[in-house]
Amino acid sequence: MEVVLLPTPEDCGRVVADALEGALTGARDRGAPVVLGLATGSSPLLAYRELIRRHTEDGTSYDDVTAVLLDEYVGLPAGHPESYREVIRRELTDALGIDPARVHGPDGAGPDPLAAALDYEALLEATGPVAVQLLGIGTNGHIGFNEPGSSLASRTRVKTLTEQTRADNARFFGDDAEAVPRHVLTQGLGTILRAGHLVLVATGEHKAAPVAAAVEGPLTASVPGSVLQLHPHVTVVVDEAAGSRLQLADHHRYVLEHKLAAQGW
Ligand code: GLP
Numbered sequence: 001m002e003v004v005l006l007p008t009p010e011d012c013g014r015v016v017a018d019a020l021e022g023a024l025t026g027a028r029d030r031g032a033p034v035v036l037g038l039a040t041g042s043s044p045l046l047a048y049r050e051l052i053r054r055h056t057e058d059g060t061s062y063d064d065v066t067a068v069l070l071d072e073y074v075g076l077p078a079g080h081p082e083s084y085r086e087v088i089r090r091e092l093t094d095a096l097g098i099d100p101a102r103v104h105g106p107d108g109a110g111p112d113p114l115a116a117a118l119d120y121e122a123l124l125e126a127t128g129p130v131a132v133q134l135l136g137i138g139t140n141g142h143i144g145f146n147e148p149g150s151s152l153a154s155r156t157r158v159k160t161l162t163e164q165t166r167a168d169n170a171r172f173f174g175d176d177a178e179a180v181p182r183h184v185l186t187q188g189l190g191t192i193l194r195a196g197h198l199v200l201v202a203t204g205e206h207k208a209a210p211v212a213a214a215v216e217g218p219l220t221a222s223v224p225g226s227v228l229q230l231h232p233h234v235t236v237v238v239d240e241a242a243g244s245r246l247q248l249a250d251h252h253r254y255v256l257e258h259k260l261a262a263q264g265w
Helices: 008-029 045-058 083-093 113-125 163-173 206-217 224-230 249-257
Strands: 002-006 034-036 066-069 069-075 132-135 155-162 183-186 196-204 232-238
Touching: 002 008, 002 249, 008 034, 008 045, 008 132, 008 196, 008 232, 034 083, 045 083, 066 083, 066 113, 069 083, 113 155, 113 183, 132 206, 196 206, 196 224, 206 224, 206 232
Parallel strands: 002 232, 034 066, 034 132, 132 196, 196 232
Antiparallel strands: 069 183, 155 183
Protein backbone atom coordinates (compact mmCIF):
# COMPACT_ATOMS: atom_id res chain seq x y z
CA MET A 1 0.00 0.00 0.00
CA GLU A 2 1.30 3.40 -0.96
CA VAL A 3 0.26 6.30 1.28
CA VAL A 4 0.67 9.71 -0.34
CA LEU A 5 0.57 12.61 2.12
CA LEU A 6 0.15 15.99 0.44
CA PRO A 7 -0.16 19.56 1.71
CA THR A 8 -3.59 20.45 0.34
CA PRO A 9 -6.82 18.88 -0.95
CA GLU A 10 -6.04 20.38 -4.37
CA ASP A 11 -2.74 18.48 -4.43
CA CYS A 12 -4.70 15.32 -3.62
CA GLY A 13 -7.05 16.01 -6.51
CA ARG A 14 -4.15 16.28 -8.96
CA VAL A 15 -2.51 13.05 -7.78
CA VAL A 16 -5.80 11.16 -7.87
CA ALA A 17 -6.42 12.43 -11.41
CA ASP A 18 -2.91 11.25 -12.38
CA ALA A 19 -3.54 7.83 -10.86
CA LEU A 20 -6.90 7.39 -12.58
CA GLU A 21 -5.56 8.48 -15.96
CA GLY A 22 -2.53 6.24 -15.53
CA ALA A 23 -4.66 3.20 -14.77
CA LEU A 24 -6.89 3.82 -17.78
CA THR A 25 -3.84 4.20 -20.02
CA GLY A 26 -2.42 0.99 -18.59
CA ALA A 27 -5.64 -0.88 -19.32
CA ARG A 28 -5.65 0.42 -22.91
CA ASP A 29 -2.02 -0.59 -23.38
CA ARG A 30 -2.77 -4.11 -22.14
CA GLY A 31 -5.87 -4.43 -24.30
CA ALA A 32 -7.90 -4.83 -21.11
CA PRO A 33 -11.38 -3.33 -20.56
CA VAL A 34 -11.11 0.42 -19.92
CA VAL A 35 -13.40 0.50 -16.90
CA LEU A 36 -13.31 3.40 -14.46
CA GLY A 37 -14.78 2.80 -10.99
CA LEU A 38 -16.29 5.98 -9.58
CA ALA A 39 -17.29 7.14 -6.13
CA THR A 40 -19.63 9.87 -4.97
CA GLY A 41 -19.55 12.07 -1.88
CA SER A 42 -17.38 15.16 -1.43
CA SER A 43 -13.95 13.53 -1.37
CA PRO A 44 -13.54 12.87 -5.12
CA LEU A 45 -14.81 16.25 -6.33
CA LEU A 46 -11.47 18.03 -6.69
CA ALA A 47 -10.10 15.07 -8.66
CA TYR A 48 -13.18 15.14 -10.89
CA ARG A 49 -12.71 18.87 -11.53
CA GLU A 50 -9.09 18.20 -12.44
CA LEU A 51 -10.07 15.42 -14.88
CA ILE A 52 -12.63 17.74 -16.47
CA ARG A 53 -10.07 20.54 -16.74
CA ARG A 54 -7.60 18.24 -18.49
CA HIS A 55 -10.29 16.86 -20.78
CA THR A 56 -11.36 20.39 -21.72
CA GLU A 57 -7.89 21.84 -22.14
CA ASP A 58 -5.92 18.89 -23.53
CA GLY A 59 -8.68 16.84 -25.15
CA THR A 60 -8.01 13.74 -23.03
CA SER A 61 -10.43 11.25 -24.55
CA TYR A 62 -12.95 9.10 -22.67
CA ASP A 63 -14.49 7.63 -25.83
CA ASP A 64 -13.54 4.09 -24.85
CA VAL A 65 -14.28 4.37 -21.13
CA THR A 66 -17.05 2.57 -19.30
CA ALA A 67 -17.84 3.99 -15.85
CA VAL A 68 -19.23 1.98 -12.95
CA LEU A 69 -20.50 3.29 -9.65
CA LEU A 70 -19.83 1.89 -6.22
CA ASP A 71 -23.26 2.31 -4.72
CA GLU A 72 -26.73 3.83 -4.84
CA TYR A 73 -29.59 4.75 -2.56
CA VAL A 74 -32.65 2.51 -2.54
CA GLY A 75 -35.97 4.21 -3.15
CA LEU A 76 -34.97 7.48 -4.79
CA PRO A 77 -36.81 7.71 -8.10
CA ALA A 78 -34.72 7.61 -11.28
CA GLY A 79 -33.52 11.14 -12.01
CA HIS A 80 -33.66 12.26 -8.35
CA PRO A 81 -30.90 14.89 -8.04
CA GLU A 82 -29.25 13.03 -5.12
CA SER A 83 -29.34 9.59 -6.71
CA TYR A 84 -25.73 8.68 -7.34
CA ARG A 85 -26.41 8.11 -11.05
CA GLU A 86 -27.52 11.74 -11.28
CA VAL A 87 -24.71 13.04 -9.08
CA ILE A 88 -22.01 11.37 -11.15
CA ARG A 89 -23.58 12.50 -14.41
CA ARG A 90 -23.71 16.08 -13.08
CA GLU A 91 -20.27 16.13 -11.44
CA LEU A 92 -18.22 14.18 -13.97
CA THR A 93 -19.38 11.94 -16.77
CA ASP A 94 -21.36 14.44 -18.85
CA ALA A 95 -18.44 16.85 -18.79
CA LEU A 96 -16.07 14.07 -19.89
CA GLY A 97 -18.37 13.17 -22.77
CA ILE A 98 -19.09 9.65 -21.47
CA ASP A 99 -22.33 8.40 -22.98
CA PRO A 100 -24.89 7.80 -20.17
CA ALA A 101 -25.40 4.33 -21.67
CA ARG A 102 -21.83 3.55 -20.58
CA VAL A 103 -22.31 4.77 -17.01
CA HIS A 104 -23.59 1.99 -14.77
CA GLY A 105 -24.72 1.81 -11.19
CA PRO A 106 -26.93 -0.44 -9.10
CA ASP A 107 -30.63 0.21 -9.77
CA GLY A 108 -32.05 1.51 -6.53
CA ALA A 109 -35.23 2.85 -8.12
CA GLY A 110 -36.79 -0.41 -9.25
CA PRO A 111 -39.27 -2.63 -7.39
CA ASP A 112 -36.77 -5.38 -6.49
CA PRO A 113 -33.48 -4.12 -4.98
CA LEU A 114 -32.38 -7.65 -4.06
CA ALA A 115 -32.54 -8.68 -7.73
CA ALA A 116 -30.90 -5.38 -8.71
CA ALA A 117 -27.91 -6.28 -6.53
CA LEU A 118 -27.43 -9.61 -8.31
CA ASP A 119 -27.89 -7.91 -11.68
CA TYR A 120 -25.23 -5.34 -10.86
CA GLU A 121 -22.74 -7.94 -9.71
CA ALA A 122 -23.32 -9.79 -12.99
CA LEU A 123 -22.86 -6.57 -14.96
CA LEU A 124 -19.54 -5.94 -13.22
CA GLU A 125 -18.42 -9.49 -14.02
CA ALA A 126 -19.34 -9.02 -17.67
CA THR A 127 -17.92 -5.50 -18.05
CA GLY A 128 -14.84 -5.72 -15.88
CA PRO A 129 -12.39 -6.08 -14.49
CA VAL A 130 -12.50 -2.52 -13.22
CA ALA A 131 -9.12 -0.99 -14.07
CA VAL A 132 -9.15 1.44 -11.18
CA GLN A 133 -11.66 2.02 -8.41
CA LEU A 134 -11.80 5.38 -6.66
CA LEU A 135 -12.92 5.30 -3.04
CA GLY A 136 -13.72 7.73 -0.26
CA ILE A 137 -14.03 6.68 3.34
CA GLY A 138 -16.86 7.37 5.78
CA THR A 139 -16.25 8.75 9.25
CA ASN A 140 -17.03 5.26 10.58
CA GLY A 141 -14.56 3.60 8.22
CA HIS A 142 -17.03 2.50 5.55
CA ILE A 143 -16.09 2.25 1.89
CA GLY A 144 -18.82 2.29 -0.71
CA PHE A 145 -21.76 1.83 1.62
CA ASN A 146 -20.21 -1.17 3.39
CA GLU A 147 -20.94 -0.24 6.95
CA PRO A 148 -19.01 -1.68 9.93
CA GLY A 149 -19.72 -5.38 10.23
CA SER A 150 -19.72 -5.94 6.47
CA SER A 151 -18.24 -9.24 5.37
CA LEU A 152 -14.76 -8.79 3.96
CA ALA A 153 -15.82 -11.13 1.14
CA SER A 154 -19.19 -9.47 0.44
CA ARG A 155 -20.67 -8.93 -3.01
CA THR A 156 -23.14 -6.31 -4.20
CA ARG A 157 -26.16 -6.37 -1.93
CA VAL A 158 -28.66 -4.28 -0.01
CA LYS A 159 -27.35 -2.70 3.18
CA THR A 160 -28.94 -0.64 5.95
CA LEU A 161 -27.18 2.62 6.71
CA THR A 162 -26.05 3.52 10.20
CA GLU A 163 -27.59 6.61 11.73
CA GLN A 164 -24.08 8.11 11.66
CA THR A 165 -23.88 7.78 7.88
CA ARG A 166 -27.39 9.16 7.42
CA ALA A 167 -26.42 12.16 9.57
CA ASP A 168 -23.16 12.59 7.63
CA ASN A 169 -25.06 12.60 4.32
CA ALA A 170 -27.91 14.83 5.52
CA ARG A 171 -26.12 17.83 4.02
CA PHE A 172 -27.11 16.53 0.59
CA PHE A 173 -30.76 16.32 1.66
CA GLY A 174 -31.42 19.79 3.08
CA ASP A 175 -29.74 18.88 6.39
CA ASP A 176 -32.58 16.43 7.09
CA ALA A 177 -31.17 13.04 8.12
CA GLU A 178 -34.66 11.54 7.92
CA ALA A 179 -34.72 12.37 4.21
CA VAL A 180 -31.62 10.22 3.62
CA PRO A 181 -32.74 6.78 2.47
CA ARG A 182 -32.26 4.07 5.07
CA HIS A 183 -31.33 1.39 2.54
CA VAL A 184 -28.70 1.30 -0.16
CA LEU A 185 -27.16 -0.98 -2.75
CA THR A 186 -23.40 -1.23 -2.63
CA GLN A 187 -20.62 -3.17 -4.25
CA GLY A 188 -19.37 -5.55 -1.59
CA LEU A 189 -15.88 -5.48 -0.15
CA GLY A 190 -15.08 -8.62 -2.14
CA THR A 191 -16.40 -6.91 -5.27
CA ILE A 192 -14.24 -3.85 -4.69
CA LEU A 193 -11.16 -6.03 -4.18
CA ARG A 194 -11.48 -7.34 -7.75
CA ALA A 195 -10.52 -3.97 -9.25
CA GLY A 196 -6.97 -3.75 -10.57
CA HIS A 197 -6.02 -0.66 -8.58
CA LEU A 198 -7.74 0.94 -5.59
CA VAL A 199 -7.31 4.67 -5.00
CA LEU A 200 -8.69 6.03 -1.74
CA VAL A 201 -8.84 9.79 -1.23
CA ALA A 202 -9.58 11.52 2.06
CA THR A 203 -9.14 15.11 3.20
CA GLY A 204 -9.79 16.96 6.42
CA GLU A 205 -9.32 16.32 10.12
CA HIS A 206 -12.63 14.44 10.38
CA LYS A 207 -11.12 11.67 8.24
CA ALA A 208 -7.92 11.27 10.30
CA ALA A 209 -9.28 8.53 12.58
CA PRO A 210 -10.91 6.34 9.89
CA VAL A 211 -7.83 6.69 7.65
CA ALA A 212 -5.49 5.61 10.46
CA ALA A 213 -7.78 2.70 11.37
CA ALA A 214 -8.06 1.53 7.76
CA VAL A 215 -4.36 1.88 6.93
CA GLU A 216 -2.62 0.99 10.19
CA GLY A 217 -5.23 -0.78 12.29
CA PRO A 218 -6.04 -4.47 12.30
CA LEU A 219 -7.84 -6.05 9.35
CA THR A 220 -11.39 -6.18 10.62
CA ALA A 221 -14.98 -6.06 9.42
CA SER A 222 -15.46 -3.38 12.09
CA VAL A 223 -13.42 -1.03 9.88
CA PRO A 224 -14.46 -1.93 6.33
CA GLY A 225 -11.73 0.29 4.83
CA SER A 226 -9.12 -2.00 6.40
CA VAL A 227 -9.91 -4.51 3.64
CA LEU A 228 -7.58 -2.43 1.48
CA GLN A 229 -4.74 -4.15 3.31
CA LEU A 230 -5.62 -7.33 1.36
CA HIS A 231 -5.22 -5.74 -2.07
CA PRO A 232 -1.89 -5.80 -3.93
CA HIS A 233 -2.18 -2.32 -5.50
CA VAL A 234 -3.58 0.43 -3.29
CA THR A 235 -2.87 4.16 -3.31
CA VAL A 236 -4.16 6.16 -0.35
CA VAL A 237 -4.07 9.89 -1.07
CA VAL A 238 -4.56 12.16 1.95
CA ASP A 239 -3.92 15.74 2.88
CA GLU A 240 -1.93 16.50 6.03
CA ALA A 241 -5.12 16.79 8.12
CA ALA A 242 -6.53 13.41 7.07
CA GLY A 243 -3.08 11.84 7.50
CA SER A 244 -2.43 13.44 10.88
CA ARG A 245 -3.02 10.25 12.90
CA LEU A 246 -0.81 7.99 10.80
CA GLN A 247 2.06 6.71 12.91
CA LEU A 248 4.16 6.06 9.81
CA ALA A 249 3.53 9.50 8.29
CA ASP A 250 7.22 10.42 8.25
CA HIS A 251 8.08 7.19 6.48
CA HIS A 252 5.38 7.78 3.86
CA ARG A 253 6.75 11.27 3.19
CA TYR A 254 10.25 9.83 2.89
CA VAL A 255 9.09 7.15 0.44
CA LEU A 256 7.32 9.73 -1.72
CA GLU A 257 10.36 12.01 -1.75
CA HIS A 258 12.56 9.12 -2.92
CA LYS A 259 10.10 7.52 -5.31
CA LEU A 260 11.60 6.15 -8.51
CA ALA A 261 10.15 7.72 -11.65
CA ALA A 262 9.50 4.24 -13.03
CA GLN A 263 7.29 3.34 -10.09
CA GLY A 264 4.35 5.44 -11.27
CA TRP A 265 1.15 5.20 -9.32
C1 GLP B 1 -20.67 8.13 1.31
C2 GLP B 1 -20.47 7.23 0.08
C3 GLP B 1 -19.08 6.75 0.00
C4 GLP B 1 -18.18 7.91 0.36
C5 GLP B 1 -18.29 8.20 1.82
C6 GLP B 1 -17.55 9.45 2.25
O1 GLP B 1 -21.77 7.80 2.08
N1 GLP B 1 -21.35 6.14 -0.08
O2 GLP B 1 -18.80 6.23 -1.27
O3 GLP B 1 -16.85 7.58 0.09
O4 GLP B 1 -19.61 8.18 2.24
O5 GLP B 1 -18.21 10.58 1.80
P1 GLP B 1 -17.53 12.01 1.71
O6 GLP B 1 -16.49 11.91 0.67
O7 GLP B 1 -18.64 12.92 1.31
O8 GLP B 1 -16.97 12.31 3.04
